Amino acid sequence: MSKIRVSLPDGSVKELEQGANILGLAASIGAGLAKAAIAARMDGELVDLTALLHDGAKVEIVTEKSPEALEIVRHTTSHLMAQAVKSLIPGAKVTIGPAIENGFYYDFDVEVPFSPEDLEKIELKMKELAKANSKLERLVLTKAEAIKLFCEMGETYKVELIEDLDVATVSLYRQGDFVDLCRGPHLPSTSFCKAFKLTSIAGAYWRGDERRKMLQRIYGTAFVDKKELDAYLSRLEEAKRRDHRKLGKELDLFSFSDEVGAGLVIWHPKGAMLRTILEDFERKEHLKRDYDIVLGPQILKTELWQRSGHYDNYRENMYFTEVDGQSYGVKPMNCLSHMMIYKSQLRSYRDLPLRYFELGTVHRHERAGVLHGLLRVRGFTQDDAHILCTPEQLDSEIKGVLAFVSDVMGIFGFEYEMELSTRPDKSIGSDDDWERATKALLGALQDSGREFEINEGDGAFYGPKIDIKLRDALDRKWQCATIQCDFTLPERFDLTYVAADGEKKRPVMVHRVILGAIERFIGVLIEHYAGNFPLWLSPVQAIVVTVTDNQIPHARSVYKTLRAAGVRVQQDLRNEKLGFKIREAQLQKIPYMLVVGDKEVESGTVAPRYRDGKNLSVMTAVEFIEFVNTEADNYR
């Protein structure tokens, strides 16, 4: 019998009998590896342990410690869940069940939606089935055979999936009496699923299309062992403690009210302070970078929205009002006023680029059901700017914006993800325009040296864009900064500039935000810091606390001195024990508590205590002011 030779990651070559599989290879290396192996990467592709080896194959054994393990574990666990659901509810139809970022899900078509109690039953069943230790067996059928099989089983969704596949054969996996269409690979048997938990139930449209049937989705998570699962679950708990909606209430930053309306934020003093600090920061940073601050009205005539195309494309998201027989639209975007400013005079190429910046408050009627704390609201303020420049200036303008984003995110210590969205099927503008703009965005991204994703065909109909996303405490992505090229508006509003040759030319427009919506940004910011804002952002930077009533005069004078110097300070002069006041200040996450007792009165000082419990050395009010200013100047 002939031998085959396969190479391993360390460069060594193993000789095996013809017909050997991965498991055999692992066993030939060592019994320990054979036991730990769950799959393999052969010639770059992930495969099952039962996959046959061929001569010259490059093989890497995947164990529970491998980075690929999690996805395989989760995928197999989703099959295990489907098996459990089918055994409990035979009439359920299975659809798709992939591994996702923090776990997996599986969508089912069931007559009666799942209840939370069902979840417990399903999880119990899964444990039972895992214990049964069924082998996951890979079968390869022709398309026709597979369609016939799933038709017989009544799995119509699977039939639809297979029909859409452009292949000759498909693979199926069988575990016990459960068979599912799947590319694989999978764990060798169900007992490898030893750490999982079903987390939630949700509705989800078949194939993500809201015109199609709503299925029932079960989300779950799985890890290679119990320890990691527990660690993940406790991270989840911790994340809930950072939830901006919870902290917003606890720290008295903002609220919502049924009486006011859904998705409309009411900023309380401390939240409004935080917002004001951010807005001041933004004005300063924009002026530094040669932007001009502009301001437009909240409502503009409906005719203008018709001209811009918003009326046709965005009407259902807009609020309208009528006065004296004239219809007005409440602005959902800030661009129109900026257009009007550009058009207010004849522009020369010498004037460009023009950068109009507005902290523009907009209103959008978001569909009920999508609202989410500060992260998705109906009225919000964008740090919006429109850059009007010559086509030649586009490159450097976009680079400038990306550098701006990087600077600002650096100050807040945010990691972010960037995505480039290119021309969709339905679009306007010339090929030339699209190519130039896409190139400019791409070039700037490459130039930034950061990683980015490309979403082909995901751009706006009016131009390509770069989206920058931040994550909330629960790891959900939220778009904040965005840079969008726009070919429509300069056209529709007939914007021109006089070029060097005296000809009138069309400027290019870039629509961009840095923080995005202040509301959303603050929501993410609260979760990022878990409410422990750095000194420069803290709505309350310090609180003067007395030990007894004896220190009230000194405390008042310290408070006045700090206030006069612009420090955001409060005073707690109540007749309460120091420990009680410290606790309250700490729960409010105030950075510095300035303790004033008899000793401090005598020496004319305060004893600053940081919210982590550490004390600074005793200092005078003036020294503390200097300290605060230095910290704040360095964005600490």
Add this chain to the structure above:
RNA sequence: GCCGUUGUGGCUCAGGGGUAGAGCAGCUCACUCGUAAUGAGCAGGUCGUCGGUUCGAUUCCGACCAACGGCUCCA
């Protein structure tokens, strides 16, 4: 908009067909106290809204509103 869950004093939550309870917060009094909760007393709710069933609804049913977890859509 769609699917599911939830909606009880300022907050967190218990209860349940016969018109409601706890802790915290609030108020009053006492204590004058050194780095995460001093003690006692008092007050506070037409149980999200509107209908229906019932002798009787906060509890059961329906609609609506809102929140929460998702889907779709988006800053």
